[in-house]
Amino acid sequence: MRALRYVALAGLIAAAGTATAAPVTYNLDPGHTMVLFSWNHFGFSNPTANLGSVDGKLVYDEKDPTKATVEATLPLSGLDTFVPKLDEHLKSADFLDAAKYPTVTFKSTKVATAGKGKLKVTGDLTVHGVTKPVTLDVTLNKIGPHPMMHSQTVGFDATATIKRSDFGVGAYVPNVSDEIKIRITTEGHDASAK
Template sequence: MRRLVLAAALALTVGSAFAAPVTYKLDPNHTVVLASWSHFGYSHPSLNFGQVDGTLVYDADNVGASSVQVTLPLAGLNSFVPDFDEHLRSADFFEADKYPNATFKSTKVEAAGKDKLKVTGNLTIKDQTKPVVLDVTLNKAADHPMAKRAAIGFDATAKIKRSDFGVGKFAPNVSDEVELRITTEAMVPKPEEAK
């Protein structure tokens, strides 16, 4: 009888451990935050926010307990055209000297079907904060074959108006609406990284 009680207690403990939320660190080398827009209707340029830093908490059994917090340093902004990068960092747009980072912090995570989530959060650019909803797909959650640690990957999309954040110059000829496409990998930090 004692063995049965111990086995049941152990099973509950192990089950609780696997059910607990897992904290991951975003991998900036495998994270792309891509913005695209219409330029006078002629082309659709793109811009990558690189050097991403952030933390993701994911609870597979209770997605409402999940969260994400991301910092996008404007020093990592890359339009693939160096002169345009400088223009985007100028006072015409992001004013990167004064506002060096954009941030996103989730306020709600909801299940939206198999491997689908809706993540609502606050996006802050130039000290202006607006709610944004990300449509998210869970790509994979498993031990990473190279890092030998738990890893997770997501894709996400959203649409925002750049004028909401004080970067609306040349709208509407250059479209006010910007499409965001995000892909990210994140891993459980090594013990020394978690301190």
């Protein structure tokens, strides 16, 4: 009888271990997401804009991060440089043409490990109606229960550099830099949590 109890207990422990290792779907939290992009302006300054109004999902498997997937949509209506006239100019046909192309999207196509807590996430970035592959250098910040959200939470930072002219947004190059530096920080909460 005691042996049977040990077998049952071992089975429960194994099942619990398997359950925590299963892929989890997370909703990206727009309140804790910033997608910052910066550029050089005629050599004088390096302005930054935020596209943090994210709507997205991340599927993450702690046991095998290479199986992770992420999809995100960023409405240009949320673009914020903290300078209203600059926001208008960036949304105009000179640059992003937000009236015609109202969102920026990213959909992962491949994830590779790049060291402890580091990933290379390649995906299709669509800006201004043009889709190009982009690789994000990603750092896992933390994964575990969130003390205020009462759900499993995951947090990442990521960086990338793109050329805006690749996406048909080449106005004023090279005086306004073609190279755009992207920095992302985000949290996602377990989509199954109430």
